[in-house]
Amino acid sequence: MAENQRIVLAARPQGMPDESHLKLESAPMPEPADGQVLLRTIYLSLDPYMRGRMSAAKSYAQSVEVGSVMEGGTVCEVVESHSPDWQAGDLALAHTGWQAYAAVNPKGLKRLNPDDAPISTAVGVLGMPGFTAYVGMVEHGRPQKGETVVVSAASGAVGQVVGQLAQHWGCRAVGVAGGPDKCRFVTESMGFDACVDHRSPTFEQDLAAACPNGVDIYWENVGGKVQAAVLPLLNEFARIPVCGLIAHYNETGAPDGPDKLSGFMRHILTKRLTVRGFIQFDHADRRGEFFKTVAPLVKSGELKYRNDVVQGLENAVSAFQGLLTGKNFGKLLVQVGDDPTQ
Amino acid sequence: MAENQRIVLAARPQGMPDESHLKLESAPMPEPADGQVLLRTIYLSLDPYMRGRMSAAKSYAQSVEVGSVMEGGTVCEVVESHSPDWQAGDLALAHTGWQAYAAVNPKGLKRLNPDDAPISTAVGVLGMPGFTAYVGMVEHGRPQKGETVVVSAASGAVGQVVGQLAQHWGCRAVGVAGGPDKCRFVTESMGFDACVDHRSPTFEQDLAAACPNGVDIYWENVGGKVQAAVLPLLNEFARIPVCGLIAHYNETGAPDGPDKLSGFMRHILTKRLTVRGFIQFDHADRRGEFFKTVAPLVKSGELKYRNDVVQGLENAVSAFQGLLTGKNFGKLLVQVGDDPTQ
Incomplete structure (x- = not known):
């Protein structure tokens, strides 16, 4: 647990992004401050909106700054907690981006219970x-x-x-x-x-x-x-x-x-x-209603879904290129670390 | 009162319509059947939607058939009535098209009272x-x-x-x-x-x-x-x-x-x-509400309007060309016959 692995936006792409824009690098392991938790990324969600975040063009959300970790939704495990509300081993929906570890304030986390649904659905059909x-x-x-x-x-x-x-x-x-x-x-x-x-x-x-x-x-x-x-x-x-x-x-x-x-x-x-x-x-005010409507359909099997899981953060860039050219097949995820529920 | 004057769609225009597509011709004076009224056109409204009616392309309304009188909203005077509800001299909003006279079933007519508002407003600000x-x-x-x-x-x-x-x-x-x-x-x-x-x-x-x-x-x-x-x-x-x-x-x-x-x-x-x-x-169900809201604003002078009145049916085609090229200045009307209220 000496180093973090992360992908930073090294340059803004014109056209298709590649490894010259999205650079995999090692970085010191983040250290959680008082009140924070250290998260280990299990799944990173890859979504088309991320292309917009790589661009400086005005849009509905702020661009990722050049030099920063690419943003993205993640399913994580708490590995160290300085917060009374979280313990090591807890599972959470987070937004820690394209990296293996992150130290964050737990306020924005959503707790996941693997008995409700497979944890990967938190960034997919139920996310x-x-x-x-x-x-x-x-x-x-x-x-x-x-x-x-x-x-x-x-x-x-x-x-x-x-x-x-x-x-x-x-x-x-x-x-x-x-x-x-x-x-x-x-x-x-x-x-x-x-x-x-x-x-x-x-x-x-x-x-x-x-x-x-x-x-x-x-x-x-x-x-x-x-x-x-x-x-x-x-x-x-x-x-x-x-x-x-x-x-x-x-x-x-x-x-x-x-x-x-x-x-x-x-x-x-x-x-x-x-x-x-x-x-x-x-439309965040409709999230509760969504969950009440759709979670039972997923549980009963009426609503089916397929994940397309790519192994390893080092394959995130080529997987993202595939997403932009229609190569993925179902919800595209990168498995960054072990899934303790499987 | 021997003849009618009318403009028929002689051919479907490609691009700007002209006199080869919109032909002024004489025709026998229409004779009202039992229950019908004979209308004399005072004002013909020229509107951009008419360009669509000249084309055979699928749209929200039927095209005008080649050989038929071009359609259009009109302000008319009843000159002969075979209907118990209408008398010679009555004024009406009609849809009799680009012609000087028409014999129609009065069911679709709307009676106009010149004391409420100038009758030309019936195809303009209040129409x-x-x-x-x-x-x-x-x-x-x-x-x-x-x-x-x-x-x-x-x-x-x-x-x-x-x-x-x-x-x-x-x-x-x-x-x-x-x-x-x-x-x-x-x-x-x-x-x-x-x-x-x-x-x-x-x-x-x-x-x-x-x-x-x-x-x-x-x-x-x-x-x-x-x-x-x-x-x-x-x-x-x-x-x-x-x-x-x-x-x-x-x-x-x-x-x-x-x-x-x-x-x-x-x-x-x-x-x-x-x-x-x-x-x-x-949205025809909102016409009553429209009239209740807007007629008082027109009467009080809060809501102003301008008509651009061209004299004579023989000038309708050039006026319509002007409408498509932005030459009109306010609501474009053709005065086809005398206005008895002026």
């Missing part, structure tokens, strides 16, 4: 991605029985939950994913009504065929050509909760033309669409 | 354009005291009402209009807090200077470069009611690049914007 799916649907998607919901990035951490919740509420769930393996997973393992491969040369026709009654909710995780294929299928009064735009995160300027913005605006006007961006943390 | 402004603001803009509202096409039929209603509800109203004359009119005659000329080489800076606290509501009437200048000024949780896109109505395909769509989507996501298309007729 931020699951809550994102839930709150985006109830606040912005507003599904009505019998409607058709198209979910982009359907095999990802958020998408897999969106489609299953849509079905739970009586909707037809149509996923969009990259490649036949992911599509099979989305229909066979996650139980979506259909899933369409956006890499297929017949993608647009396949999507139209999967949505015989048009599209009432388009869950936007990606942008780009998936959005373009959905637009003509949208029904009047359709809703587009804008959760992510992963196809565009590495863009360094406006892409080449033609300019598709005015066509998009026409769809909005003539079909009276509602397009709404949202971030889960604006 | 469809005024209602569009009202319902777009209360349903979609949702103005809060102290917010900043930017109104594109501010000197037009809808824009002039949007800004004044915004002020009535405690907001700062900033207009955008084409040329110094219109801008002066918007501030001096309509009383907006500021108005910015989109033809000025310093337009973007001028707009930013007029919105020191950012923009909370952007009333979208135009699209194009006005929208592009507003986007960086939008505050978090800003709303964009999409009422029209006049900069794009004559486009025959996607414009040249760069492609600004992904940049627009990023603003939506990171600022959690709500962009919502709407058409006033979806």
Whole structure:
């Protein structure tokens, strides 16, 4: 226990980040001050929003400073406690970032009980991605029985939950994913009504065929050509909760033309669409309701999920690159240290 | 009274419509059947939505058939009645289109009393354009005291009402209009807090200077470069009611690049914007409430308006071209026949 391992933002990436921007380094083991706890990272959650934090562009949250540890949600074990509320061996949801150890004030920690659910779900289906799916649907998607919901990035951490919740509420769930393996997973393992491969040369026709009654909710995780294929299928009064735009995160300027913005605006006007961006943390007041609704569905097995676990902090950068190019398969986690519950 | 004069859609325009698409022709005087009334057109309302009706593209309303009279709202006088409810000399709001006379079933007519308000207001500030402004603001803009509202096409039929209603509800109203004359009119005659000329080489800076606290509501009437200048000024949780896109109505395909769509989507996501298309007729249940709210403001003079009246049906096509290129100045009307109240 002599050294900490951590990944710091060494430089702001233009385009795809790599090891020159995200540097693995050794650092002295952090020492918990009075009232603090020393945490050992078990799982680090990798999420698309992190690309935004690497950039200096103005956004909804502060950028990570160059030279600082990359931020991120983590599942941790308390290894040393100077706080009366925590003991060594306790498990917690934290936000300690891309590193093996951190000394933190325990105020922001959430205690985890492995008997309730596997601890990795705290950064997945029962954590931020699951809550994102839930709150985006109830606040912005507003599904009505019998409607058709198209979910982009359907095999990802958020998408897999969106489609299953849509079905739970009586909707037809149509996923969009990259490649036949992911599509099979989305229909066979996650139980979506259909899933369409956006890499297929017949993608647009396949999507139209999967949505015989048009599209009432388009869950936007990606942008780009998936959005373009959905637009003509949208029904009047359709809703587009804008959760992510992963196809565009590495863009360094406006892409080449033609300019598709005015066509998009026409769809909005003539079909009276509602397009709404949202971030889960604006809706923190619904977290309790989310947990009450979704935890039982997970426990009963009605709501399924898949984690994609990469071993070792040294593989975090390539795993994150894979996330931005659609290589992950389910919720992407890095296992940084042993999981004592397994 | 031997002949009717009318303008028919002779061909679907690609780009700007002209006399080859909108043909003035003589036709037999229509004869009212039993139960019908013969109407003489006093005012024909010219509105941007009519460009959409000339096109075969799928939209929220049916296209006008080639060979049919162009549709449009009208203020008419009953000249012959075969209905017990109407008498010659009665005045009515109708939808008889671009023609001097029409025989219609009176069921869809709304009786007008010239003592309540000038009859031309029935297709203007107290008619469809005024209602569009009202319902777009209360349903979609949702103005809060102290917010900043930017109104594109501010000197037009809808824009002039949007800004004044915004002020009535405690907001700062900033207009955008084409040329110094219109801008002066918007501030001096309509009383907006500021108005910015989109033809000025310093337009973007001028707009930013007029919105020191950012923009909370952007009333979208135009699209194009006005929208592009507003986007960086939008505050978090800003709303964009999409009422029209006049900069794009004559486009025959996607414009040249760069492609600004992904940049627009990023603003939506990171600022959690709500962009919502709407058409006033979806909200017909609020017409009574609109009239009760706005008619007294018009009567008292708090809410001002300006009509731009062109004389003669033979000038309707050039007036409509002017509407699409920003030449009108206030609510555009064609006076087709004598106004007996003047």
